[in-house]
Amino acid sequence: MKLFFSILLLIFSFQNYANTITVCKDCKVSSIKKAIELAIDGDTILIKKGTYKEHGTTIIDKSITIIGEENPIIDGEMKGTIFSIQATNFSIEGLHIINVGKSYLEEFAAILIVNSQDFQIKNNLMEQVYYGVLIEKSSNGIISNNTISSNAKEEAHSGNGIHIWHSENMTISNNHITKMRDGIYFEFVNNSTVFKNTSKNNLRYGLHFMFSNNDEYLDNIFETNGAGVAVMFSKHIKMYRNLFKKNWGTASYGLLLKEINDAELIHNIFENNTIGINADGTNRILFTENIFLNNGYAIKVLGACYGNTFSKNNFLSNSFDLAYSGHINQNVFDQNYWSSYTGYDLNKDGIGDVPYRPVKLFSYLINKTPEAIILMRSLFIDIIDFSEKVSPIFTPADLIDSNPQMKKIRW
Amino acid sequence: MLKILKYSFYDLSRSRWSYVYFVFYLLLGIVLLFLNNNLSNAVITLMNVIILLVPLIGTIFGVMYYYSSKEFTELLLAQPIKRSSIFLGQYLGVAISLSLSLVLGLGIPFVVYGLFESAIIWDFFSLLTTGVFLTFIFTALAFNIALSNENKIKGFSYAILLWLFLAVIYDGLFLLLLMYFQDYPLDKFSLIATMFNPIDLSRILILLQLDIAALLGYTGAVFKQFFGTSLGFFIAMTMLFLWVVLPVARMLYVAKRKDF
Numbered sequence: 158m159k160l161f162f163s164i165l166l167l168i169f170s171f172q173n174y175a176n177t178i179t180v181c182k183d184c185k186v187s188s189i190k191k192a193i194e195l196a197i198d199g200d201t202i203l204i205k206k207g208t209y210k211e212h213g214t215t216i217i218d219k220s221i222t223i224i225g226e227e228n229p230i231i232d233g234e235m236k237g238t239i240f241s242i243q244a245t246n247f248s249i250e251g252l253h254i255i256n257v258g259k260s261y262l263e264e265f266a267a268i269l270i271v272n273s274q275d276f277q278i279k280n281n282l283m284e285q286v287y288y289g290v291l292i293e294k295s296s297n298g299i300i301s302n303n304t305i306s307s308n309a310k311e312e313a314h315s316g317n318g319i320h321i322w323h324s325e326n327m328t329i330s331n332n333h334i335t336k337m338r339d340g341i342y343f344e345f346v347n348n349s350t351v352f353k354n355t356s357k358n359n360l361r362y363g364l365h366f367m368f369s370n371n372d373e374y375l376d377n378i379f380e381t382n383g384a385g386v387a388v389m390f391s392k393h394i395k396m397y398r399n400l401f402k403k404n405w406g407t408a409s410y411g412l413l414l415k416e417i418n419d420a421e422l423i424h425n426i427f428e429n430n431t432i433g434i435n436a437d438g439t440n441r442i443l444f445t446e447n448i449f450l451n452n453g454y455a456i457k458v459l460g461a462c463y464g465n466t467f468s469k470n471n472f473l474s475n476s477f478d479l480a481y482s483g484h485i486n487q488n489v490f491d492q493n494y495w496s497s498y499t500g501y502d503l504n505k506d507g508i509g510d511v512p513y514r515p516v517k518l519f520s521y522l523i524n525k526t527p528e529a530i531i532l533m534r535s536l537f538i539d540i541i542d543f544s545e546k547v548s549p550i551f552t553p554a555d556l557i558d559s560n561p562q563m564k565k566i567r568w
Numbered sequence: 569m570l571k572i573l574k575y576s577f578y579d580l581s582r583s584r585w586s587y588v589y590f591v592f593y594l595l596l597g598i599v600l601l602f603l604n605n606n607l608s609n610a611v612i613t614l615m616n617v618i619i620l621l622v623p624l625i626g627t628i629f630g631v632m633y634y635y636s637s638k639e640f641t642e643l644l645l646a647q648p649i650k651r652s653s654i655f656l657g658q659y660l661g662v663a664i665s666l667s668l669s670l671v672l673g674l675g676i677p678f679v680v681y682g683l684f685e686s687a688i689i690w691d692f693f694s695l696l697t698t699g700v701f702l703t704f705i706f707t708a709l710a711f712n713i714a715l716s717n718e719n720k721i722k723g724f725s726y727a728i729l730l731w732l733f734l735a736v737i738y739d740g741l742f743l744l745l746l747m748y749f750q751d752y753p754l755d756k757f758s759l760i761a762t763m764f765n766p767i768d769l770s771r772i773l774i775l776l777q778l779d780i781a782a783l784l785g786y787t788g789a790v791f792k793q794f795f796g797t798s799l800g801f802f803i804a805m806t807m808l809f810l811w812v813v814l815p816v817a818r819m820l821y822v823a824k825r826k827d828f
Contacts, residue, residue: 534771534775
């Protein structure tokens with residue numbers, strides 16, 4: 158009976174509302190603005206192939222679907238925001254939006270969404286944008302399969318790929334973002350998921366996370382960004398299976414953690430970063446089954462980090478596995494595989510019989526005198542590292558991995 | 569001079585030690601490549617070997633050769649040959665045969681492994697270049713020590729002390745100075761201090777191609793800026809070259825005036 162009614166309702170609504178307004182150069186409706194003016198709730202606007210020089214299009218309180226056929230080009234001619242939307246239940250698909258203007262005063266975006274619910278931004282191509290998708294005070298949005306790029310040159314004069322402020326239940330997936338300021342920016346965004354995105358060659362962060370709780374980001378690729386990925390002032394974040402790669406530079410990290418509590422990092426790969434993870438004021442975080450490969454520092458722990466657990470990670474040929482400041486250790490290192498471990502395993506249980514000390518005296522010295530890096534891999538340094546390993550004086554004595562694995566951990 | 573070079577070279581190539589040295593590098597290369605599977609790790613291990621072992625072998629071998637061929641040298645001195653050609657010939661004979669052992673010993677396994685197809689060839693090339701430079705530098709230093717010391721025991725001890733100083737003690741003093749003056753800007757100082765030690769200089773030249781990620785900390789950037797540019801590289805190479813030329817010049821100067 159229920160099904161019957163809903164089918165009836167569907168047919169009913171189909172007959173009454175579901176008009177399709179076609180926009181093309183030679184059609185009755187030749188501009189997108191006009192089409193939106195004509196449209197009512199439930200309508201579909203079909204934009205045919207062509208170039209439309211329009212900006213400042215607004216959609217207010219209209220639940221409509223905009224579909225681009227064969228990627229019609231919407232050219233903003235560098236004059237400002239292209240779509241500004243305040244509505245529920247709408248979607249924008251298949252458009253090719255170019256030339257959003259730049260401004261120091263306003264945040265021009267390809268698509269600006271304010272106070273909206275239940276929307277989808279899919280399969281769009283955005284080039285030469287200032288902000289790509291800018292979302293404020295909204296909820297239940299899906300942003301997927303978009304390609305966003307620009308040519309950001311300086312931080313003050315560039316915007317973010319996907320910028321979300323004060324929103325909830327957002328899903329960001331399969332987007333490809335390059336050459337923006339921040340690839341994806343979250344501020345006060347809760348209960349959201351970021352997955353399978355690629356964020357590359359951005360000026361500042363691949364992903365920037367501020368004051369956002371209960372979010373998860375999974376299977377993303379962050380490569381050659383100015384400073385890597387930053388997660389700050391947030392709680393209950395889940396980070397699984399991400400790849401942080403080639404974030405090189407004087408102030409560059411794979412992942413910067415600042416004031417993060419109760420997060421989980423599992424199955425991530427950190428490869429060729431100056432610093433794999435830079436942790437500052439992070440508490441109760443579980444780092445497990447991650448791979449740290451060829452980083453300058455795999456992990457750098459600054460002050461106020463308590464109750465973190467580093468277990469079952471693979472540390473492979475990093476210049477330094479761990480840098481630590483201070484004498485007190487409140488974190489647990491257990492059952493990791495360290496490629497620079499030189500101990501033995503007499504009882505053949507796969508666990509090294511001698512504990513491993515991940516902090517070298519040299520990394521302590523470099524913290525004090527950065528110029529000492531010039532002595533790296535000198536015989537003298539090896540000698541003092543060895544003597545420090547035998548009887549620790551400068552490095553925290555209880556900072557050990559008591560169960561270092563003899564073989565690389567697989568999962 | 570060429571004739572004497574030829575004689576000492578042939579003399580050395582008949583010597584057991586050249587073969588031991590050659591076979592050692594050959595084995596090292598094979599073990600590192602075929603048991604390790606990781607080319608860049610192999611290059612790092614090789615770097616450790618080259619910056620320590622090459623100078624050591626160079627000094628010991630140089631001193632040994634000078635003392636053992638002393639009678640032959642005195643015989644040559646009685647002939648109408650210029651002194652500079654005698655000593656230069658002997659020096660080049662030793663240095664070239666040692667370099668050849670090094671280059672062939674490491675080169676053969678790498679070529680067999682298929683080095684030319686790999687991207688690491690430049691790292692390897694700079695490794696061999698610095699290795700050859702170090703051989704020439706330390707053989708020259710060894711000849712200097714041997715020329716100035718008639719007493720064999722003394723000569724050997726000075727040679728080992730020299731190696732120990734440049735390989736270990738110098739870095740210790742360097743680090744002490746860095747720690748002591750850590751409140752001052754030290755990047756210029758540390759650049760200059762590395763220039764005065766051929767082992768440090770070679771190490772940095774190789775490292776900048778390998779461990780760049782770590783070196784790119786904020787001071788690392790200064791070093792990279794310096795050695796990364798063609799000017800910095802040119803200066804570093806000039807310094808290595810000077811490290812060869814100056815000891816050789818002193819050797820010839822002393823040899824000319826020495827009363828045998």
